[in-house]
Amino acid sequence: MIHPTALIHPAAEIDPTADIGPYVIVDGPAKIGPNCRIEAHAQIVGRVEMGAKTVIGRAAIIGGDPQDLGFKPETETGVILGVGNVIREHVTIHRASKAGGFTRLGDGNFLMAGAHLAHDVVLGDKNILANACLLAGHITVGSNTFIGGGAVFHQFIRIGDYCVIQGNGSFGKDIPHFCAAHRINRLMGLNVIGLRRQGFSSEQRAAIKEMFKCLFLSGENLSQAVATARQQEWPVAAQRLLDFVAMPSKRGICAVRQGGAGEE
Structure with missing residues (x-):
């Protein structure tokens, strides 16, 4: 199930049921679980652990170095993906910035094309991030939250469970559980329909x-x-x-x- 054009690091551990597509690069001691699918031209970089039934879309890059001017590439960090995540085309998920740290996703998340998770981001379970969402470093997201396309988020904020966030919004403050957020740092009420x-x-x-x-x-x-x-x-x-x-x-x-x- 590994395409002959794929480049696989000798330290990588790939379950025999995984499907590795054309021109995929697995560069480092990655662990790719059962029934995962990595599509053409995607890159898995460094210490990435990928739970079962995860899909990595075309040209996505998982595990690249943080975009942090003070980061030293020899720092041992990584990315952990839970079970059943769907990571679509051109998504970028960067590894953590501090030694021993991980950028983490729980189970069942769906990240649409062009979404970006910076270093040290933590997502819970069953979140949906629409196209071109941008999350800066050290952001924590709960579970069952929907983020509209093009929304952007400042580093170190928290986003709760069961939230709905308008596309193209801009947020530099925490968004509490159950809330609907829009525009710039504004709550418009509760996510009544979602609840x-x-x-x-x-x-x-x-x-x-x-x-x-x-x-x-x-x-x-x-x-x-x-x-x-x-x-x-x-x-x-x-x-x-x-x-x-x-x-x-x-x-x-x-x-x-x-x-x-x-x-x-």
């Missing part, structure tokens, strides 16, 4: 909605709103939203903003 499709009950959705109102629509600043919310008990899903907002990254949390179409 319903993912099986959240009406009671769960109502509790999340009440928490969202308490945190972002009460008129209090965020730290005051968190303190107010902590004064009562909440169902598990709503508590997850509260805990996310209560522990922001150094970049802070996206906010709901009122205003006309001409605002920023």
Whole structure:
């Protein structure tokens, strides 16, 4: 199942059920699991671990050096892909920047053509990144989140579970669980349709909605709103939203903003 034009490093470990296409380069001690498919002209560079049934599209590059001026190429880092990921054409996923580190994807993610994950990015499970999404270094994404095409993200931010993010948006702050985000660092509300499709009950959705109102629509600043919310008990899903907002990254949390179409 290895095409005769493929170039395979002698240290690579490739399961006999994997399919390696024309002109593929596996350059380094990669581990390619059962029933993986690597399509023509893709490159697997360095220490890449690939779970079963993962697909790497044409001309994708997995495991390249970080785009970090201070990075030393001899640093031992890598990329770990879980099971059943689909990585489409021209996607780039860079290895981690610190010794012993890994850029990581969970299971069942779908990255469309031209998406980019910089060094030290961590994705959970079943996320969809549409074409040309750009994630800078040290970003963490939860699970079951959809990111529209062309959206861009500053380094060191967090994106929660069950989010939906508008294409061509620009984000330099955290996006909490269950939220819909658009434009520049703006929340437009909750991912109501997504929560319903993912099986959240009406009671769960109502509790999340009440928490969202308490945190972002009460008129209090965020730290005051968190303190107010902590004064009562909440169902598990709503508590997850509260805990996310209560522990922001150094970049802070996206906010709901009122205003006309001409605002920023």
